[in-house]
Amino acid sequence: MRFILNTGRTIVQGCHVEDKYSETYAGEVSTCRMNLLDMLELGVEEGEYVSVTCGSGSVVLKVVAAGEAIPCGSVFVPYGPYINHIMPEDTHSTGMPDFKSVVVVITPTTEPRKTLQDLIEDLGGRMYEIR
Amino acid sequence: MKFDDVLCPFCGCLCDDITVTAEGGRVTGVDNTCLLGTSKFLGDNRLKNPIMRTDDGWKDVTYDEAIASTLDALLEADRPLLYGWSGTHGEAQCIGVHMAELLGAVIDNTSSVCHGPSILAIQEVGHPGCTLGQVKNRADVIIYWGCNPTEAHPRHMSRYTTYADGYFLDNAFRDRTVIVVDVRRTETAELADVFVEIKPGGDYAVLSALRAMVRGRDEMIPDSIAGVSKEQLRHIVEICKNAKFCAVFFGVGLTMTRGKYKNVRNAIELVDELSRHTKATITPMRGHFNVYGSNEVNTWMSGYPYAIDFCRGIAFYNPGETTAVDILARKECDAALIVASDPAAHLPSKCIRHLANIPVVQIDPYPNMTTAFCNLQIPVAVSGIDAEGTAYRMDGVPIRLRKVLETEYPTDTMLLGRIYEAMMEVRGR
Amino acid sequence: MSELLVKNAYVIDPVxxxxxxVMDIAIRDQWIVEEVGSGAMVIDxxxxxxxxxGIDSHTHICGTKVNFGRYMSPEDMRAGRMPRRGSMHATSGYSVPTTYGNTYRYSTMGYTTLLEGAMAPLEARHTHEEFTHTPLQDTMANTLFDGNWAIMEAVRDGDMRRVAAITAWTLSAVKGFAIKLTNPGGTEAWGWGEDVTCIHDQIPHFEVTPAEIITAMITANEMLNLPHSVHLHCNNLGKPGNYTCTLDTFDLARDLNKNRQTLYATHVQFHSYGGSSWKDICSKSEEITRSLNSKPHIVFDMGQVLFGRTTTMTADGPMEFNLYRLHHNKWSNHDVELETGAGIIPVLYRRSNLVNSIMWAIGLELALLTDxxxxxxxxxxSPNGAPFVRYPEIIAMLMSRRYREEEMSSVHPGTEHRVPLPAIDRELDWEEIAIMTRAAxxxxxxxxxxxxxxxAPGAEADIAIYPIQIRDVDPSVDYMKVKExxxxxxxxxxRGRVVARQGDCVVDGINSTIWVDPQVPPEYDISNDPEFVKKFDRYYTVRMRNYPVQDVYLERQVCLRPEVSL
Structure with a gap:
């Protein structure tokens, strides 16, 4: 199904910007918040996984029911390394990529959500183990 | 030790009424902070010493070694990018500009992926604004457009707008009308007197309709614009025109969605239009506590707020070309110095892939996503906790960050100062 | 110790x-002395x-609105680009240069001391930060009091000692130099989108008039024994017919100080307009200078306009909005809580425009008609009438009637019927120019x-040597040489060091900031006054503890500590 994706700040994401290797941060920024009706139509329940795809690739996120706060046809994902994995880099000559109102395709999936380490290694980075 | 009236180094609200208790070299308690501020003050995840990436892992290095290695990386590069800057104090940002000038580097700050488009709009049409105290003391209509202060600037409403005491308002909360415009019903929307739900990407059209209606051109407006009824638009126009002081705040809901700077331009022009009927102001909700300071410093030092390219010797500015995302996505820079920000958590993956392929030095107190993509990270004191310096609030008011901890870490100013001096030895004069 | 001897200098030193x-000037360290040893470095x-x-007593070089002028104007930044060279940093900007652009260009013009024309106390830290990056001049800041709530309340209550106490605390807290009033009362009214038309209008909610604020601040200024007088930007700037308001304002000032003026009126050109609309606007420089000539206790600066592109910026927010509605270019505004305002718009003064041509003439007339x-x-x-780099043109025009006539021939043809300039023969001499650019x-x-x-010995060794042999030049004919x-x-x-040579700045430099700390007795320390503190805490958005500018912002400083009489 096609959706309009908006990314943005959340308080939990904000509280962990200096603690990005915590489970809470990874958990928060790998959620996809949806309207209940859209979840019904998509056939997913809270806590299940969806694959979110746009021009630059796909990423697996966990569904969070957002009640009426998110209108049908839109999803919201907190800023962070998960969603930015698929955000397009074109800035239309403004310096700013599209981080909001991006068209994505969402499908239910049984694939596992990647760990932060996997994401990092996919991009050519290497985890630093915090002591 | 207890410190009163400490500044919070988190968001652009730059609250300066925090009480901090510090014992044994750490912050043990805070008062008056929001959740974001609390987590920053109490956070304890600092990198202990400089670390350098090796073939099979990471090794600890000394500050001297780290500085030498930073110099090598930057001096060998043909097109270095110096990026970040929003989470440090102004004095360090100044050294950054000098460094960019000396290296012929590009220097950009996080506003290019935040309110950069707002700056472009301001460069087209200007900016009728004010300090936050004007709003606090006078505004009877507050509009939050495309922003969610409850989660991103949690004390904004209590310190500066809805719930703040105001000289000219008997009962601030009752006397103010709060309008929230957004594409989803955020927590902030729940607190509004009027919530306007716009279809994603519809901001430009709604702003245009409002401008037309303020001009008295109701007849040209269709019954519904981007999901908003004409009736509701008329209601908003009435509220604004009858306001004594109408304060608009906008967030990245306008800058990150299609139209970008044109959305902001339209919002500014709405305020311009309203200024012919009443007092109206507009203020961007700046994110980092000192992102605006970085724009200010860059401007008085180089002439431009961000995206400055010194490769020609002169300061050259062309957002869309000289902005970090574009330079990284084009694989143009061949080294990067990242200071006080975390691009690997916030930029598109293509940019991060390029970071993984070039020498990257990061100066930051905490391990973050960019740690995984840098060759070297040098920890520093945290501005506003164990380092002093200047920060500019979202409205341009400069306040001095206080220091509540003694530290062994160098400050950004000390570290960058050493690197710059060493560069001058090689490249200067 | 370093010694320098400037030999064979053709000196004009009006003070x-x-x-x-022709004389030698001996310099030891930063001071001029009677003589130096034979080992002194010599400049012939x-x-x-x-x-x-040179000293500029009213210029906009540093601070919030200046930087906003840069921030909003990449087109202006592109107009003044220089790369890093020697000890000079890269610069940008023409009408609002970067701080380094300002300092280098002023320095190569021989200027060594600058007064920033307007600093909002709440944002003083910003001004001082930019001063630090303006290393080749000593700097000081006019501090804005035009819409200061605590002061307006004290004026309303007729409590002059309180006015003085608040002023003293504020100046000292923000490390300011002098009292600046910009459209007094008007900036507060602009907080509601309103303005005042002249000195006897009531300011909304505060029950005082601009005249009362001006008079009170003049009194407070003398009670505090400040080095400078009240520095006033009159109400009603830039409007046809405003000269009567200006004359009424001048009448408020009595001669209260034997060492200097009692009132400094800034950019008087913008306040000397006759007529009732843009259609019949005309020069009233004769009326204005007649008043000034009879009031030696008022000093003013010209506010000369020159044709071309520039940026206007002032704390006078309502005036900028009106100007914007004429120019339709782009408009920034920045009101400052409990204190003042600011507005900025780019403008283009055109020769072909009658109003602009009249403005141009008025500035010159003011200088030529003042005895x-x-x-x-x-x-x-600067940069409101034109960027300071154009001062040499003004000097040359004041010294040459022929140059003025030549310029006059290319301005709007209707100008000559509305201004007295064509009838003025006076040509200023070198000494008068020296007075008007530094001694005064x-x-x-x-x-x-x-x-x-x-x-004289004892003076700070700030010296400008201009490449001209004035005995060989007739400025009324060779005005281009003068300009050059x-x-x-x-x-x-x-400060005893060569900082610029033939257009190149040769040292990094460190500025000194000159500020005042009036020695107020403890019983008048307003920061201990419960009412003042209570209102501060309640209505400012910055805590009182975080308001004063810390010492660390002034790398070098000269603090003047006048004894007050309260």
Whole structure:
């Protein structure tokens, strides 16, 4: 199904910007918040996984029911390394990529959500183990 | 030790009424902070010493070694990018500009992926604004457009707008009308007197309709614009025109969605239009506590707020070309110095892939996503906790960050100062 | 210890009554002395014109609105680009240059001391930060009090001691130099989108008038014994017919100080308009200078307009909005809580425009019709009338009737019927120019005692040597030579060191900030006054503890501590 994706700040994401290797941060920024009706139509329940795809690739996120706060046809994902994995880099000559109102395709999936380490290694980075 | 009236180094609200208790070299308690501020003050995840990436892992290095290695990386590069800057104090940002000038580097700050488009709009049409105290003391209509202060600037409403005491308002909360415009019903929307739900990407059209209606051109407006009824638009126009002081705040809901700077331009022009009927102001909700300071410093030092390219010797500015995302996505820079920000958590993956392929030095107190993509990270004191310096609030008011901890870490100013001096030895004069 | 000897200098030093003598100037460290040893470094001035370092008593170089002028104007930044070179940093900007652009260009023009025309107390830290990056001049800041709530309340209550106490605390807290009033009362009214039309309008909610604020601040200024007088930007700037308001304002000032003026009126050109609309606007420079000539206790600066592109910026927010509605370019505004405002718009002054041509003429007329050059400081209110780099043109025009006639022939043809300029023969001489560009400023600002604006032993060694042999030049004919000479010094010496040579700045430099800390007795320390503290805590968005500018912002400083009489 096609959706309009908006990314943005959340308080939990904000509280962990200096603690990005915590489970809470990874958990928060790998959620996809949806309207209940859209979840019904998509056939997913809270806590299940969806694959979110746009021009630059796909990423697996966990569904969070957002009640009426998110209108049908839109999803919201907190800023962070998960969603930015698929955000397009074109800035239309403004310096700013599209981080909001991006068209994505969402499908239910049984694939596992990647760990932060996997994401990092996919991009050519290497985890630093915090002591 | 207890410190009163400490500044919070988190968001652009730059609250300066925090009480901090510090014992044994750490912050043990805070008062008056929001959740974001609390987590920053109490956070304890600092990198202990400089670390350098090796073939099979990471090794600890000394500050001297780290500085030498930073110099090598930057001096060998043909097109270095110096990026970040929003989470440090102004004095360090100044050294950054000098460094960019000396290296012929590009220097950009996080506003290019935040309110950069707002700056472009301001460069087209200007900016009728004010300090936050004007709003606090006078505004009877507050509009939050495309922003969610409850989660991103949690004390904004209590310190500066809805719930703040105001000289000219008997009962601030009752006397103010709060309008929230957004594409989803955020927590902030729940607190509004009027919530306007716009279809994603519809901001430009709604702003245009409002401008037309303020001009008295109701007849040209269709019954519904981007999901908003004409009736509701008329209601908003009435509220604004009858306001004594109408304060608009906008967030990245306008800058990150299609139209970008044109959305902001339209919002500014709405305020311009309203200024012919009443007092109206507009203020961007700046994110980092000192992102605006970085724009200010860059401007008085180089002439431009961000995206400055010194490769020609002169300061050259062309957002869309000289902005970090574009330079990284084009694989143009061949080294990067990242200071006080975390691009690997916030930029598109293509940019991060390029970071993984070039020498990257990061100066930051905490391990973050960019740690995984840098060759070297040098920890520093945290501005506003164990380092002093200047920060500019979202409205341009400069306040001095206080220091509540003694530290062994160098400050950004000390570290960058050493690197710059060493560069001058090689490249200067 | 370093010693320098400037030999064969053709000196004009009006403060010391020297008008064209060839002499040597001995310098030890930062001071001018009687003599130096034989080992001193020697600069041969070869008979070139040698003056005390230039002083600008009203310019906008540093601070929130100046930086906003840059921020909003990449088109202006592109107009003044220079790469890093020697000890000079890269610069950008023409009408609002970067701080380094300002400092280098002023320095190569021989300027060594600058007064920032308007600093909002709440944002003072910003001004001081930029001062630090303006290393080749000593700096000071006019501090805005035009819409200060605590002061308006004290004025309303008729409590002059309280007015003085608040002023003293504020100046000292923000490390300001002088009292600035910009459209007094008007900036507060603009907080509601309103304005005042002249000195007797009531200011909304505060039950005081601009006249009461001006009079009270003049009184407080003298009680605090400040080096400078009240520095006033009159109400009703830029409107046809505003000269009557200006005249009424001048009438408020009585002669209260034997060492200097009691009132400094800034950019008077913008306040000297006759007529009732843009259609019949005309010059009232004769009426204005008639008043000034009879009031030696008022000093003013010109606010000369020159044709071309520039940026206007002032704390006078409502005026900028009106100007914006004429120009339709782009408009920024920045009101400052409990204190003042600011507005910025880019403008283009055109020769083909009648109003602009009249403005151009008025500035010159003010200088030419003022009998005593000590009363008239040369300025453009930079960058409002024109960027300061164009001062040499003004000097040349004041010295040459022929140059003025030539310019007059290319302005709007309707101008000559509305201005007295064509009938004015006066050509200023070198000494008058020296007075109007440094000596009068030093006196008006009260800086002679700390060694500014003159060249006698004991003075600070701030010296400008211009590449011109004035005995060989007739300025009324060779005005282009005059213009060229004042554009670039042969040498600029600051604090005893050569800082600029033939257009190149040769050292990094460190500025000194001059500020005042009036010695108020403890019982008048307003920061202990419960009512003041309560209102501060309640209505400012910055805590009182975080308001004062810390010492660390002033790398070098000269603090003046006047004894007050409260």
């Amino acid at each position: 010391n009554g020297i008008n064209g003598e 001035a070869k008979g070139q014109l040698t003056l005390p370092g 005593d050059p000590w009363q008239c400081c040369l300025s453009t209110d 400023q030093a006196k008006a600002l009260g800086l002679i005692d700390i060694g500014k604006g003159h060249l 000479a004042f554009a670039t010094t042969a040498y600029t010496i600051k």
